[in-house]
Amino acid sequence: MSDAVDVKLILERFPYGVFVVATTSPEGAVLGIMATWVTQVSFEPPLIAFAVETGGDFGQALARAGRFSLNLLRSGDLRLATEILKSGPLLEENGAGKEFVLSTEDSPVLRQSAGALLCRITQTREAGDHQLIVAEVTGGFDAQGTEAMTLRETGWKYRRKNSKNP
DSSP: OOOHHHHHHHHHTSOOBOEEEEEEOTTOOEEEEEEOOEEEEETTTTEEEEEEETTOHHHHHHHHHOEEEEEEOBTTOHHHHHHHHHHOSBGGGGTGGGGEEEOTTSOEEESSOSEEEEEEEEEEEEETTEEEEEEEEEEEEEOTTOOBOBHHHHTOOOOOTTOOOO
């Protein structure tokens, strides 16, 4: 009754936010990726989960750091979203690193965000071609009254670079 094409099309219709996950390298460089597969999973303790592609440099950097920030992009700020998407994961190479400041927990936080959470990784699990990362929220910043960007707003779809999606 269904085929792989239908499944891919339905999954692309899921509503997603657009986030920047940021951490630092051992040398202190700002590293970050665009993330859309993010969700809250617990109130007590406050936990979030997101998926990152398996085998990438950013996943290895996250594992080393053990901490990161989860930044909500502001609705309408497609320029910044595009800059970070094209620059990641080493954001400083293309100038996107200047968009961040270090938090009290030494995680880079996006200066102009709709809000940011400071997180400590508590679990990592293999999940198909991605890793599922669960993290406890240890702090946060809210830009009150600022709407967060959605994937639909960007017109983008999350696909692998070598994807043969229709």
